[in-house]
Amino acid sequence: MSTESKLIDVLQTRARKLEDRRQFFRKTSAVGAGVVGGMILSACGGGGDNAIAQPAPGPTDVEILNFALNLEYLESQFYQYAVFGTGLSASLLTGTGTQGSVIGGRAVAFRDPVVAQYAKEIAEDEIAHVAFLRAALGSAAVAQPQIDIGGTDPNGAFSVAARAAGLVGPGVAFDPYASDENFLLGAFVFEDVGVTAYKGAAPLITNKTYLEAAAGILAAEAYHAGLVRTVLYSKGLATPALRTSADAISNARDTLDGSTDVDQGITGTNGASNIVPLDKDGIAYSRTPGDVLNIVYLNPGAVSRGGFFPAGVNGALVMSSAFA
Numbered sequence: 001m002s003t004e005s006k007l008i009d010v011l012q013t014r015a016r017k018l019e020d021r022r023q024f025f026r027k028t029s030a031v032g033a034g035v036v037g038g039m040i041l042s043a044c045g046g047g048g049d050n051a052i053a054q055p056a057p058g059p060t061d062v063e064i065l066n067f068a069l070n071l072e073y074l075e076s077q078f079y080q081y082a083v084f085g086t087g088l089s090a091s092l093l094t095g096t097g098t099q100g101s102v103i104g105g106r107a108v109a110f111r112d113p114v115v116a117q118y119a120k121e122i123a124e125d126e127i128a129h130v131a132f133l134r135a136a137l138g139s140a141a142v143a144q145p146q147i148d149i150g151g152t153d154p155n156g157a158f159s160v161a162a163r164a165a166g167l168v169g170p171g172v173a174f175d176p177y178a179s180d181e182n183f184l185l186g187a188f189v190f191e192d193v194g195v196t197a198y199k200g201a202a203p204l205i206t207n208k209t210y211l212e213a214a215a216g217i218l219a220a221e222a223y224h225a226g227l228v229r230t231v232l233y234s235k236g237l238a239t240p241a242l243r244t245s246a247d248a249i250s251n252a253r254d255t256l257d258g259s260t261d262v263d264q265g266i267t268g269t270n271g272a273s274n275i276v277p278l279d280k281d282g283i284a285y286s287r288t289p290g291d292v293l294n295i296v297y298l299n300p301g302a303v304s305r306g307g308f309f310p311a312g313v314n315g316a317l318v319m320s321s322a323f324a
Contacts, residue, residue, distance in 0.1 A: 059289070059317055061207045066142045066315035067289050068214070069133045071197060073144040074296065074308055075190050076130050079123035081105030081149065082176070082183055083116075088144070092130055095143035097314030104150020108177045115180045115231065122187075122224050129217055136213060142314035149308065151175030151182075157308040160298050161189055164255070165248040181242055184232050188246050191225035192277060193253070193287070193295050196262065200286035222284070226275055233266045233273045243267050250277075256300045257291040258323045290321035300324040 059067075077087050085107030093099055110116035134141045148157040154173045162174030167185070176186025198218035205211045229246070236243030247265030254263040262285040264277035278284060287295075294300055298307030302322035305312035312318050 058204055061205050061210045062137060062140050063316040064201050064204055065133055065137055065210060067317040069142055070145060070313040070315065071194060072126060072129045072133060074147055075194060076126035077102050077105060077147055078149045079119065079126050082108045083119050083123040088127065088130065092134065093144040095141040097142045098145065099143035100146025100311055103148040104152065104156065106177050108183045110180055112180050118227060118231065125220055145309055145314045146311040147308060148310050151177050157298060158186060165252040167245055167248065181235065184228060185245055185249065187228045188232060188249055191221065191228050193292060194221040195225050196285050196287040197292045199284050200288050229266045229275050233275065253295050256294045257287060262287065288321065289317045290319060293320035294323060
């Protein structure tokens with residue numbers, strides 16, 4: 001058995017054990033509640049069926065992969081426009097649900113050839129992710145929903161996100177295509193979210209083949225996120241506003257997904273770099289699908305659309321968590 005297969009087996013075993021423990025405590029709690037309820041009914045001379053409510057089933061593997069596909073559509077369209085000035089091929093946009101258009105998007109006139117090369121590599125990776133997930137899902141793949149990646153509308157998703165972070169004022173648009181620096185900040189809005197999304201989804205995936213694929217995409221997204229964070233920090237040595245802007249974006253994200261701090265900027269203690277956002281055990285953070293939607297919808301409440309997805313995402317997992 002290969003090292004990779006062993007790792008997948010370990011992850012599967014841990015996930016199964018975790019679910020077994022959850023099922024045990026659910027059943028124990030339910031039985032305890034049933035006994036207490038029965039005693040109360042008996043004392044009151046009442047009776048009736050003591051049916052125990054069954055926990056709602058979790059999302060299926062197909063639902064999880066389709067949720068990921070929505071996110072890949074968003075990332076891929078942003079990088080495709082920024083690098084090539086055009087979006088994904090029409091053949092990669094069809095599927096179940098309502099197919100939507102892309103709002104905004106244009107090529108960046110990169111000045112730094114290194115940033116341009118990094119952007120091109122990430123763009124090619126993201127289109128590969130879209131193609132792979134669509135192939136894996138087959139006829140069950142969702143269509144691309146409406147996506148807002150524009151940079152000229154003061155009320156557009158990027159502008160709202162930037163305003164929440166204090167990067168622009170009221171009535172001012174944030175254009176992620178205006179410069180290398182703005183592009184990097186725009187990319188920073190997405191990349192860390194993708195890592196936490198795949199990390200959070202891993203325990204929910206039951207099919208080993210799907211789990212291995214998700215782990216591979218997670219690794220690629222983590223490389224992308226680390227690269228963007230590194231370049232922002234490096235350029236921020238000469239332009240400190242870049243570092244403070246990235247840190248502000250991280251703080252703004254953290255206001256959308258609950259009180260738990262699962263987001264970190266690129267600047268650590270005393271100005272040191274913080275390239276890899278980790279918990280105290282050195283493990284990347286996780287977000288549930290609902291928490292991820294809070295960020296891409298730019299809303300801490302339970303909603304089904306908004307932000308970068310004006311009409312919502314396609315598939316079964318469409319509602320953000322309720323934190324507001």
